[in-house]
Amino acid sequence: MDFYGYFRSSSSYRCRIAFNLKGVAPRFKQVHLKNGAQHEPDFKALNPQGLLPALVTETGDVLIQSLAILEWLDETYPTPPLLSQNPVTRAQERGFAQVIACEIHPLQNLRVLKYLTGDLGVDEAAKDAWLTRWIREGLEACEGLLAQRREHTEFCYGNAPGLADICLVPQVFSAERFGIAYADLPHISAAYSACQKLAAFDKAAPKNQPDFEA
Numbered sequence: 675m676d677f678y679g680y681f682r683s684s685s686s687y688r689c690r691i692a693f694n695l696k697g698v699a700p701r702f703k704q705v706h707l708k709n710g711a712q713h714e715p716d717f718k719a720l721n722p723q724g725l726l727p728a729l730v731t732e733t734g735d736v737l738i739q740s741l742a743i744l745e746w747l748d749e750t751y752p753t754p755p756l757l758s759q760n761p762v763t764r765a766q767e768r769g770f771a772q773v774i775a776c777e778i779h780p781l782q783n784l785r786v787l788k789y790l791t792g793d794l795g796v797d798e799a800a801k802d803a804w805l806t807r808w809i810r811e812g813l814e815a816c817e818g819l820l821a822q823r824r825e826h827t828e829f830c831y832g833n834a835p836g837l838a839d840i841c842l843v844p845q846v847f848s849a850e851r852f853g854i855a856y857a858d859l860p861h862i863s864a865a866y867s868a869c870q871k872l873a874a875f876d877k878a879a880p881k882n883q884p885d886f887e888a
């Protein structure tokens with residue numbers, strides 16, 4: 675299997691955590707986002723969207739979109755499961771993951787920030803205000819969802835990490851990178867700290883990737 679990613683890409687980070695939890699080790703192919711490698715014809719032949727991640731399976735099939743890759747991974751390598759056995763909890767986990775992957779992350783993405791500062795001529799202060807507005811509001815929604823749980827478990831939805839944690843950790847990493855406060859959100863901070871203690875999460879961290887650049 676070939677996994678196309680980039681150390682700082684949060685959707686790649688989600689997949690890396692899941693690979694580690696499942697004990698799956700695809701070959702890593704770097705796509706240097708900062709240098710624009712996602713726009714090269716070779717990569718766009720794989721993912722016409724020009725976005726990471728992309729996974730080429732053993733059968734040569736191309737999978738894109740991190741949530742779809744995570745679901746495929748969970749169906750193909752069922753142990754340990756990334757989703758609860760309970761359908762209600764499963765829907766809550768997916769809802770939480772989608773708040774991050776569909777509502778927060780797209781607004782902090784490189785192409786959006788480049789459009790703001792380049793095409794629209796927005797200055798750094800306005801860009802920072804944009805990031806704070808969307809990331810902080812999104813994390814507050816995540817905090818509210820965790821506060822609603824019937825049981826306050828160690829990880830987001832249970833006593834083992836799952837889909838919600840896989841999405842939460844890269845999002846909190848991005849919040850830190852962009853200087854957005856989250857320490858006052860107790861449920862998020864607790865789940866994040868619990869994940870940080872696990873080797874699967876540590877090994878997936880941007881600083882531990884072969885293409886890491888300071």
Ligand SMILES: N[C@@H](CCC(=O)N[C@@H](CS)C(=O)NCC(=O)O)C(=O)O
Binds near residue numbers: 685686738
């Ligand atoms: N919804 C997609 C998001 C994909 C995405 O936005 N990837 C980012 C990296 S995290 C990217 O490739 N950005 C390149 C760019 O903006 O030019 C997913 O979950 O896979």
